[in-house]
Amino acid sequence: MPWNMKAWLKVRLITGFFVTVPAVVTAWILWVFWSGIDDIFGPMYRQVFGRSVPGLGFLTAAAIILLMGIIARNVVGQRVLTWAEVVLVKLPLFGRLYPSVKTLVEAFSPQRRSSFKAVVLVQHPREGEYAFGFVTSEVLVDTPTGKAEMVTAFIPTNNLYLGEVVLVPRSDIVATGLTVEEGIRIILSAGTSTPGRLPRL
Numbered sequence: 001m002p003w004n005m006k007a008w009l010k011v012r013l014i015t016g017f018f019v020t021v022p023a024v025v026t027a028w029i030l031w032v033f034w035s036g037i038d039d040i041f042g043p044m045y046r047q048v049f050g051r052s053v054p055g056l057g058f059l060t061a062a063a064i065i066l067l068m069g070i071i072a073r074n075v076v077g078q079r080v081l082t083w084a085e086v087v088l089v090k091l092p093l094f095g096r097l098y099p100s101v102k103t104l105v106e107a108f109s110p111q112r113r114s115s116f117k118a119v120v121l122v123q124h125p126r127e128g129e130y131a132f133g134f135v136t137s138e139v140l141v142d143t144p145t146g147k148a149e150m151v152t153a154f155i156p157t158n159n160l161y162l163g164e165v166v167l168v169p170r171s172d173i174v175a176t177g178l179t180v181e182e183g184i185r186i187i188l189s190a191g192t193s194t195p196g197r198l199p200r201l
Contacts, residue, residue, distance in 0.1 A: 037058045038054065041061070117134070120135055121198065136154050150169055174198075176199050178195070
């Protein structure tokens, strides 16, 4: 086989692998979730209807999630959920796992993403070394020399859900021109999705 043909096949196989595997893994995870939920609620519906009804367990789980969302948006419901969370966190093993899992899930929630106003570069942890950060708010600080316009930046240090909150002068941040989604993708890909040139105009 000619060398050009081998190189052509190699490139296409590698490209096909990295396109196919994420899709297959995602489909597999969804299938496992679907099957697992059906296994939980399936026996209950089998007793009610006398036979298994595929997908009914999944719809039940979706209804429960919707109901929890409705309760969480209610003032009284928020208080009840907060109280329940305090109780659950005190449980020996559950209390260790729940905060980490909750923080991880919230990192991908629309509320968390909407709190990020812009993707910037911040000199951190020392001068001359830049880190990707997300601007979350603007602050006016009274200093001995006068008022200083500052921004609060969240700098992820562990994928996305853990990090440091730093207050830096507005003049010290470098706008990247990236969208929040692009910034999140860079963090989650360990920097491999970083554009070849910043700032992006």
